[in-house]
Amino acid sequence: MAATPSGPVLTIRDLRLAFGTRRHQTEVLHGISLHVRAGEKVALVGESGSGKSVTARLAMGLLKESPRTHATGSIRFDRIEAISGGREIARRRGNRVAMIFQDPTSALNPTFRIRGQFRDVLRSGDRRIGDDEADRRAEAALAEVSIPDPKRALDSYAFQLSGGMNQRVMIAMALANRPALLIADEPGTALDVTVQAQTLGLMHELTERRGTAVLLISHNLGVVREFADRVYVIYRGRMVEHGTTAQLFHDPRHPYTRALLAAIPKISGGGLPDLPERSPDFDQPMVVHEGCGEPVEARP
Ligand SMILES: Nc1ncnc2c1ncn2[C@@H]1O[C@H](COP(=O)(O)OP(=O)(O)OP(=O)(O)O)[C@@H](O)[C@H]1O
Numbered sequence: 001m002a003a004t005p006s007g008p009v010l011t012i013r014d015l016r017l018a019f020g021t022r023r024h025q026t027e028v029l030h031g032i033s034l035h036v037r038a039g040e041k042v043a044l045v046g047e048s049g050s051g052k053s054v055t056a057r058l059a060m061g062l063l064k065e066s067p068r069t070h071a072t073g074s075i076r077f078d079r080i081e082a083i084s085g086g087r088e089i090a091r092r093r094g095n096r097v098a099m100i101f102q103d104p105t106s107a108l109n110p111t112f113r114i115r116g117q118f119r120d121v122l123r124s125g126d127r128r129i130g131d132d133e134a135d136r137r138a139e140a141a142l143a144e145v146s147i148p149d150p151k152r153a154l155d156s157y158a159f160q161l162s163g164g165m166n167q168r169v170m171i172a173m174a175l176a177n178r179p180a181l182l183i184a185d186e187p188g189t190a191l192d193v194t195v196q197a198q199t200l201g202l203m204h205e206l207t208e209r210r211g212t213a214v215l216l217i218s219h220n221l222g223v224v225r226e227f228a229d230r231v232y233v234i235y236r237g238r239m240v241e242h243g244t245t246a247q248l249f250h251d252p253r254h255p256y257t258r259a260l261l262a263a264i265p266k267i268s269g270g271g272l273p274d275l276p277e278r279s280p281d282f283d284q285p286m287v288v289h290e291g292c293g294e295p296v297e298a299r300p
Pocket residue numbers: 019028046047048049050051052053054055219
């Protein structure tokens with residue numbers, strides 16, 4: 001599972017995000033930083049509302065600066081600034097980064113067959129691809145995610161396929177243009193745990209084979225342990241701990257990380273055990289484990 005050391009494909013520095021009017025703002029990200037190197041599997045973990053999804057959506061350009069959304073800081077793909085980037089950045093990001101979402105069925109368009117959606121995805125990577133070539137590639141991509149009858153799946157609407165099948169379709173679409181980075185926001189949490197585990201396994205296998213970096217967003221450290229090389233722990237919009245997966249599991253230092261670890265065996269409900277309303281160590285600097293400092297960026 002070890003990643004080859006190389007430059008970061010994604011670098012987020014001091015990201016701050018607030019919602020609201022100029023006079024009444026709620027800050028939800030308080031200066032978070034993270035990086036994902038080429039080929040690496042990195043997890044961003046935290047409970048509901050901690051700021052995982054907004055971080056991913058900002059990185060994907062899905063959350064735009066508006067009178068009610070104020071974002072500052074830096075998000076770079078391959079050293080290209082993206083937070084305030086224009087069309088060129090959006091185009092580059094489109095080819096370099098893909099995202100999969102919690103609920104595959106609602107992420108796919110219900111009014112178009114999978115075939116049309118797949119063609120659009122492939123053409124966003126290369127506008128010259130004709131229908132036949134797109135269909136050939138789509139069938140191959142679906143076969144790679146073990147969809148038994150790709151032709152039939154292409155002729156289906158999302159609601160005609162199971163949640164697990166839709167998740168596989170989404171993974172196939174997301175990887176179709178060979179992105180350098182896949183952002184996976186709680187993939188499969190809308191599905192049952194067996195299907196979720198299968199699709200995560202599949203995603204791991206495919207990205208490992210292709211050398212695709214992954215930023216996995218999850219509230220579940222059990223899932224993360226199986227998947228990630230490194231982990232960032234986010235708590236109320238702040239990074240509180242960062243280390244390799246082994247470091248975090250063997251030597252968790254922040255009380256919040258310990259609480260998350262203690263919650264792993266719980267199958268449902270109950271929330272985190274004994275977590276104070278405001279952690280006593282909340283204001284301490286983020287714990288960064290040995291060897292997990294910021295990457296040295298290549299010179300321009
Ligand atoms: N468009 C919005 N307007 C106002 N507040 C928002 C908006 N989107 C998110 N928030 C707030 O930002 C905070 C972080 O939300 P976010 O969705 O990133 O959490 P999360 O860690 O991904 O949780 P979950 O696991 O439940 O998705 C939450 O307090 C949420 O209520």
